[in-house]
Amino acid sequence: MKIVSTVEEVRRQVEEWRQQGLTIGLVPTMGYLHEGHASLIDRSVSENDRTVVSDFVNPMQFGPTEDLQTYPRDLAHDAALVEAHGGDLIFHPEPAEMYHEGFSSFVDMTVLTEELCGLSRPVHFRGVCTVVTKLFNIVQPDTAYFGKKDAQQLAVIRHMVDDLNMNLRIVGCPIVREEDGLAKSSRNTYLSPEERQAALVLSQAIRLGSDMVRQGTTECAAVIQAMSDHIAAQPLARIDYVKIVDAATMQPIPVIDRPALCAIAVYIGKTRLIDNFFTEDV
Numbered sequence: 001m002k003i004v005s006t007v008e009e010v011r012r013q014v015e016e017w018r019q020q021g022l023t024i025g026l027v028p029t030m031g032y033l034h035e036g037h038a039s040l041i042d043r044s045v046s047e048n049d050r051t052v053v054s055d056f057v058n059p060m061q062f063g064p065t066e067d068l069q070t071y072p073r074d075l076a077h078d079a080a081l082v083e084a085h086g087g088d089l090i091f092h093p094e095p096a097e098m099y100h101e102g103f104s105s106f107v108d109m110t111v112l113t114e115e116l117c118g119l120s121r122p123v124h125f126r127g128v129c130t131v132v133t134k135l136f137n138i139v140q141p142d143t144a145y146f147g148k149k150d151a152q153q154l155a156v157i158r159h160m161v162d163d164l165n166m167n168l169r170i171v172g173c174p175i176v177r178e179e180d181g182l183a184k185s186s187r188n189t190y191l192s193p194e195e196r197q198a199a200l201v202l203s204q205a206i207r208l209g210s211d212m213v214r215q216g217t218t219e220c221a222a223v224i225q226a227m228s229d230h231i232a233a234q235p236l237a238r239i240d241y242v243k244i245v246d247a248a249t250m251q252p253i254p255v256i257d258r259p260a261l262c263a264i265a266v267y268i269g270k271t272r273l274i275d276n277f278f279t280e281d282v
């Protein structure tokens with residue numbers, strides 16, 4: 001397993017693999033890898049001859065008041081995890097390698113980015129689409145792997161690939177949870193022991209909502225109300241949103257009469273956590 005920091009080194013390696021006729025999977029990450037990332041690497045390793053993991057805290061997708069400076073980083077830990085799971089290459093660039101002086105091109109999207117996280121994080125998806133496009137252009141993978149925890153991000157990337165005729169397959173992988181239900185996230189490390197306990201309201205609300213849908217409730221307002229009431233009863237929790245949207249357009253719907261996504265974002269203290277379920281999976 002190799003770690004490289006320049007675009008040129010990635011290109012050289014990828015070119016060598018291509019000449020040998022090997023297939024390439026890409027797992028884009030911001031590092032501080034956990035079992036959720038490991039499941040993406042496992043999937044890529046099982047489906048491709050070579051797996052590249054990008055490990056880059058992308059400044060462009062953070063708003064001015066967000067946690068860019070404090071976002072956890074640990075390359076040695078990441079390298080050990082990638083190696084243990086059979087990854088072949090880590091691309092770990094400095095911001096200046098990705099955004100040279102005078103950088104002024106962006107990939108932006110309407111509609112799908114206007115609700116959910118796009119409302120509370122206005123610059124986020126422009127940063128995600130731009131960096132992911134760059135990573136696709138640098139690595140030129142056959143397939144790229146993303147977690148379903150960032151469900152809106154996955155929908156946005158699928159849509160971008162389709163809109164812009166990008167020549168690769170996108171695979172979405174299931175949410176990986178802690179034993180008590182909390183969805184794995186690098187941001188879970190911000191939580192104090194008391195907050196870690198309080199954070200269970202997210203997965204509890206997800207279970208409550210998905211049970212209601214499974215038992216036949218189709219009225220979105222009823223599901224949203226029950227989930228919101230449950231979260232609001234936890235004093236350390238502050239709801240950013242609890243919404244049900246069309247799974248393709250990410251636009252709110254009143255009735256579950258098509259594939260839908262129920263997504264939540266909740267502050268536990270200062271930490272913003274997300275979770276979701278797709279109605280098709282309940």
Ligand code: PAF
Binds near residue numbers: 029030058061131153
């Ligand atoms: O999901 C993430 O970790 C990031 O948004 C991604 C896709 C690696 C882009 O920086």
